[in-house]
Amino acid sequence: MPAFRFPVPPSSEITPKNVFLNRRTFMAAAGGAALLPAFPAFAEGNPDAKKLTATPSTFSTTDEKTPYDAVTAYNNFYEFGTGKEDPAANASSLKTDPWTIKVDGLVNNSGEIGLEALLAMPLEERIYRLRCVEAWSMVVPWVGFSLSELIKKYDVQGSAKYVAFETLVRPEEMPGQAGNALEWPYVEGLRMDEAMNPLAMVAVGLYGEVMPNQNGAPVRIIVPWKYGFKSIKSVVRMSFVEQQPPTTWNIQAPSEYGFYSNVNPEVDHPRWSQAQERRVGTGLFAERIPTLPFNGYGEQVASLYSGMDLKANF
């Protein structure tokens, strides 16, 4: 990390550059103001959503944030459909209250933790890059805390080598689960040392409000140095296990999605290059951005993989 960090103004004070650039392109193209309402408002967020109080984090990037409207309109969340707009269209049916995460496996004090307890943790706003395996990316101000803070509440046995996560299964509220695009429940996992890295995060909100349903409400995991599908949404179970747990996309296509799935510009997806990414919300002619190893978080996490062949363990 650089020694000096620019002060980070609160989210509300930033007008993302791409928003006004988009406006300019648009004004030039349309030559009128008739279509102005089609553009995102400058006051970002959902006025009806419950607000969260969070302190800024030193882990935050100074990259320009992706506008709220894009973060909440362009999602991969197959539980609500395979299209990018499906989650925003269908996720309102999801009931997130009451919500508990079951904690079990190799732990001496297994049990359940409710959403209220998670929201009562000291919350931070962490502006992270999110790199999807499909070669698009976003910059999202998540609200939450380090996953290690949650894990430390539990007396995890020494034999636990991995932590496994599970997403809710409720087909009556998650229409995508009526189909079999993936095996349900969606499952993910991390090695214990990955999970304990302070960058790995439990997120309960974004842009200063509780997590919108389409982004994985009410609680999800964020692992910013891995492809987005590792950051499991709407978590209902956390299990400590000895063996590497099965993970959904790895089950789906083992040759395309590995257990680790660290962001790596050198290892192509079999069907596309991972060397560059498109930053969502930056417009039709936005330049491609070079993808960084570990999504730019190498300084914090590269040591977790020292001595490992990252091409074999993709």
Place this chain on the structure above:
Amino acid sequence: MTLPQFQNRVIKTVPEWLVYVVGFAPAAWLIYSAFTGGLGFDPARALEKELGGWALKILLVGLAVTPLWHLTGINLAKYRRAIGLVGFGYVAIHLATYVGLDKQFDMGVIIEDIWKRPYITIGMAAFVFLLPLAITSNAASIKRLGAATWKKMHRLVYVIVPMGALHYVMLTKTWQLEPILYLATALLLLVLRHKMFDFRTRPQRRTAPVGATPAA
């Protein structure tokens, strides 16, 4: 008025150029939307995908002309050239979007894509095969090549459309209904060309009606 009489009257009144106007309307709307924010937050990708989808739909309509004639006696062969050329137009704009907006003219990356990624290899091959068909879609070419040769050459489209659909099937991360439907429809339309599905009973069986371009 019988159905064939009715359709003959329709064919006389509806000009071929209308196919181009109607056919390219979605493209005009998509391009307008891409510039004005109507295609969401990843507009280059959305434009590319939508244009590809329309290319497949229109080429499938072109493939349906003969089975429709065989099954119902309705003969739209007069419009087939226009349908095919509109389909080619969509393929060309789809490709231009990939080259210009998606890959931003990075030829190294594009060549690597074609070389390394089978779905792009297949898509690009489909375009390359379609190109000579588009170029020879005119009366002068039919004359120069001879109708028989021309017809044989244009049968390439039986391979091209399934290739285009396969390109889409291979592109999605999971087995999705939409791309599979395109491929299934293409294969079904090829099967329906078989003469066992030719239910026409009229004496002019196997001869083209007035105003039809040679069958492809």
